[in-house]
Amino acid sequence: MAINKTQFFKPMPEDVWNFHIGGYQVIDKYLKSRKGRTLSLDEINHVGAIADSLAFTIEQMAKIDVAYKKAFAQRG
Secondary structure, eight states: OBSSSSOBOSSOOHHHHTOEETTEEHHHHHHHTTTTSOOOHHHHHHHHHHHHHHHHHHHHHHHHHHHHHHHTGGGO
16 A cells, blocks of 8 residues: 555555554554654564554454354354
């Protein structure tokens, strides 16, 4: 996902980029809080770790949804 015309994080799955917690788009919020300065290597690596954690969370949420629907099929 693009930060500006010359910088971006890639590959960044769209569902990871768009993931919200507490009304905030997680990675966008993190990057906006650092607007106007150069990210350190640690911060760049942290964005990758956040993205990995969100991807894992999304996968687990999908599994929970499937298990719930299977266990409570009568509730729709």
